Amino acid sequence: MAGSAVEGQEAEAVLRASGLRVTRPREAAYRAVRAMPHASADDVLQAVRAELPNASAQSVYNALHDFADAHLVRRIVPAGHPGRYELRIGDNHHHLVCRACGLVTDVDCVADDAPCLHPDDDHGFRVDAAEITFWGLCADCSAPAGGQGPAAPGRSGAGR
Numbered sequence: 554m555a556g557s558a559v560e561g562q563e564a565e566a567v568l569r570a571s572g573l574r575v576t577r578p579r580e581a582a583y584r585a586v587r588a589m590p591h592a593s594a595d596d597v598l599q600a601v602r603a604e605l606p607n608a609s610a611q612s613v614y615n616a617l618h619d620f621a622d623a624h625l626v627r628r629i630v631p632a633g634h635p636g637r638y639e640l641r642i643g644d645n646h647h648h649l650v651c652r653a654c655g656l657v658t659d660v661d662c663v664a665d666d667a668p669c670l671h672p673d674d675d676h677g678f679r680v681d682a683a684e685i686t687f688w689g690l691c692a693d694c695s696a697p698a699g700g701q702g703p704a705a706p707g708r709s710g711a712g713r
């Protein structure tokens with residue numbers, strides 16, 4: 554059984570199949586990325602520590618680095634934001650990133666093959682990927698007067 558069934562496999566089996574030494578911080582880190590697509594390293598650290606209070610930050614950061622090297626996870630780095638990790642690798646999907654809260658959402662690519670965009674002039678490069686990030690405000694952040702705004706009627710305010 555190769556690759557395709559990774560979703561349902563135990564973290565331990567996935568790590569072992571990738572030739573990584575199985576440790577409890579690594580298992581916990583892998584499960585955290587599976588549970589939280591686009592988690593930052595700090596998100597993962599928090600999740601690991603909920604399980605293993607003594608896990609060192611370095612062990613978790615190293616684990617993520619090793620996962621990326623082993624192509625178990627994909628690391629994306631939206632400009633100005635910490636890197637995010639996800640298990641959805643091997644397809645050519647893109648990301649929507651909220652400028653305000655940093656929410657990252659997957660969007661499918663309309664093309665089957667990478668790269669889905671080609672430069673007018675490739676300057677002799679053999680282009681194999683186009684990394685596309687759509688920037689904007691997520692639904693929550695662009696909603697008029699969301700949760701924290703003074704939108705409640707009867708609270709006087711700017712009534713004109």
Ligand SMILES: [Zn+2]
Pocket residue numbers: 651652653654655656690691692693694695
């Ligand atoms: Zn947002």
Ligand SMILES: [Zn+2]
Pocket residue numbers: 591639641646647648658659
């Ligand atoms: Zn993604």
Ligand SMILES: [Zn+2]
Pocket residue numbers: 645647661662663664669670685
């Ligand atoms: Zn695309």
